[in-house]
Amino acid sequence: MQAPECPHCKEAMLPGYLLDHVHGYFVQGTWVAGQPEKSFWSGLKMRGKVKHPVTAYRCERCHLLASYAHPQPPK
Numbered sequence: 001m002q003a004p005e006c007p008h009c010k011e012a013m014l015p016g017y018l019l020d021h022v023h024g025y026f027v028q029g030t031w032v033a034g035q036p037e038k039s040f041w042s043g044l045k046m047r048g049k050v051k052h053p054v055t056a057y058r059c060e061r062c063h064l065l066a067s068y069a070h071p072q073p074p075k
């Protein structure tokens with residue numbers, strides 16, 4: 001995807017991602033459909049949830065973030 005333009009500054013935004021840190025591993029943040037549901041075993045229920053990795057674009061001038069959750073190509 002082409003980088004979006006900052007709605008305030010009208011400049012191209014830099015792609016990046018939001019970091020998640022799970023059990024000593026660094027992973028890309030993930031968008032999950034719906035409301036968080038607590039699970040005793042895993043913190044939050046993830047079974048059957050629609051999930052997409054989050055790409056966050058950042059404006060270097062005003063520091064605005066614009067997040068996109070692009071669907072992953074089928075494996």
Ligand SMILES: [Zn+2]
Nearest residue numbers: 006009059062
């Ligand atoms: Zn901006």
